[in-house]
Amino acid sequence: MLTDAEQDQLVDMLATTAEVMGEKISPNAATYMVLDLLSYPLPTLARALTACRREVKGRLSLAAIMERIDDGHPAPNEAWAVAIRAADEAVTLVWTEQTRDAWTAALPLVEAGDKIAGRAAFLEVYTRLVKEARAAGGCAVYQPSLGHDAGARDAALQQAVNAGRLAHEQVAEHLSLPAATPAFNPLALLAGRVEASPEANERTRERLAEIAELFRSDQGAAA
Incomplete structure (x- = not known):
């Protein structure tokens, strides 16, 4: 949902785009367009308006903008290619709500061994769900x-984060933690020496050097 400041920005963007396309847009028309577009992120709308300026011959219309909004919904066959991988329970997927729900509808047919009927059911349900989602906006x-x-x-979760499909906070708890490495060399410690491990940071190295110096002082005093 656009903030008030972003809505003001969008009004300016609409007016400028219309002017570049050789016309003027009234404040009332721009306001109604904003009401129909405010469920989309501003960068997505900016890209759609850029496409309108480059591709549309004639006046700027809400339909032209909507046609050029990349709302992130995969094409039906692309969604099916993702969903069918869910048949393998070892596989981690990142999918849309519509892909998930369409797969739920198709799953009984796939489990019965009829992937052709399962795919047909998936495509029918998915197309309907995406149409409904687009009508609702966002x-x-x-x-x-x-x-x-x-x-x-x-790998799957990190790829989705890098692509902007998931926030790191959504998946952080599911990512494996790297194996812990000691800040000191345990073999050297057994030999009576305090040495930093190669993975230790500068602060840790300084602290271990202080400890090593104290260790040497204690040995000297004991001698």
């Missing part, structure tokens, strides 16, 4: 479906 919402393979899970 961009696709992605969510993870976690599989049993922890290594592949990390």
Whole structure:
């Protein structure tokens, strides 16, 4: 949902785009357009307006803008290619709500061994759900479906974060933590020396050097 400040920005963007396309847009018309567009992120709308300026011949219209909004919903066959992977419970997926729900409808047919009927059911339900989502406005919402393979899970979730489909906060608890490494060299410690490990940061190295100096002083005093 656009903030008040972003709505003001969008009004200016609409007016400027209309002017570049050789016309003027009234404040009332711009306001009604904003009301129909305010569920989309401003950067998404900015890209759609850029496409209008480059592609549309004639006046700026709400329909032209809507046609050029990339709302994040995969094409039906693309969504099916993602969903069918859910048949393997080891696989981690990142999919939209509509893909998930269409897969739920198709799953009984797939489990019965009829993937052709399952795909047809999926495409029918998915197309309907996406149409409803687009009528309501807003961009696709992605969510993870976690599989049993922890290594592949990390890769899938990190890829989704890098692509902007998931926020790191959404998946941080599901990502494996790197193996802990000691700040000191344990073998050197057994030999009576305090040495920093290669992975230790500068602050830790300084602190270990202080400890090593104290250790040497104690040995000297004992001698």
